[in-house]
Amino acid sequence: MSSLGYFFAINIAFVSGQCQSDQQTLLLQLKSSLTFDPSSSVKLMQWRQSTDCCDWSGVDCDEAGHVIGLDLSTESISGGIENAASLFSLHYLRSLNLARTSFNGTQIPSKLANISSLTYLNLSDAGFAGHIPLQISSMARLVALDFSFNQFSGSISSIRWEHLLNLVYAVLSDNSLNGSIPRSMFEFPMLQHLQLANNQFGG
Structure with missing residues (x-):
């Protein structure tokens, strides 16, 4: 298990309740907005209207039926998530894991910061590129983030890291980040x- 996976395991206790209807609708909208290979999907293909979303693979709920954990790691997702408006509307979400997907050089949408309740964010080896959005600074509840093994570039000095006062675990290694x-x-x-290794930092 990775270090970030360890944080996920020990810091979030899920107590699943019956799924709220609006939460199920948002997840089904998310599924329809994503591009993925049905033949190799393990989780998304199990998401069906006829079953409770708190029982879906990759979904965790609190006792009130709000979705607080979403793990789509290793799913055969391609394209991007910039049009996944329903994802950014999961306002109770605490844990988001999109590691080892194939977003093919797309950027992290700034709207991801709309999920202000996030404490755990894993985008490792997900195929993201471009600049890390400045809006990450506003995600003040983050405890752990992993952006490693992507194609991020540019400077990180403009991000107000000092606002992330709860951050315990941060990995930005194996990208193309530069500057100081x-x-x-x-x-x-x-x-x-x-962890910042294998970038192009200077100064």
Whole structure:
């Protein structure tokens, strides 16, 4: 199990209730907005209107039936998520795992920051590229993030890392990030693990 997976395992206790109808609708809309290969899908192909969404593979709910965990890692998803408006409307979501998917060089949509309840975000080896959106600074509840093994480029100094006061685990390794490393990245009050290797930082 990866270090981030370990954080997922020990820090989130899911108590599943009966799925709220609006949550199920959002997930079905998300499924329809994603491009994926049905023949190799393990999770998304199990998402059906006829069953409770809290029982779907990759979905975790709280006792009130709100979706608080979404794990679509290793699904055969391609394209991007910029049109997945329903994902950004899952306002109770605490954990999002899109690791080892194939987003084919698309950018992280800035709307991802609309999910202000997120504490765990894993986009490792997901095929993202371009700049890390500045809006990540507003995700003040983040405890763990993993952006490793993507194609991110540009400087990270413009992101207000000092706003991420709850960050314990941060991995940005194996990208094409450049420029200087902001001092604020070494001043997180809760930080235990920071990994920046295999980029193009200077200064």
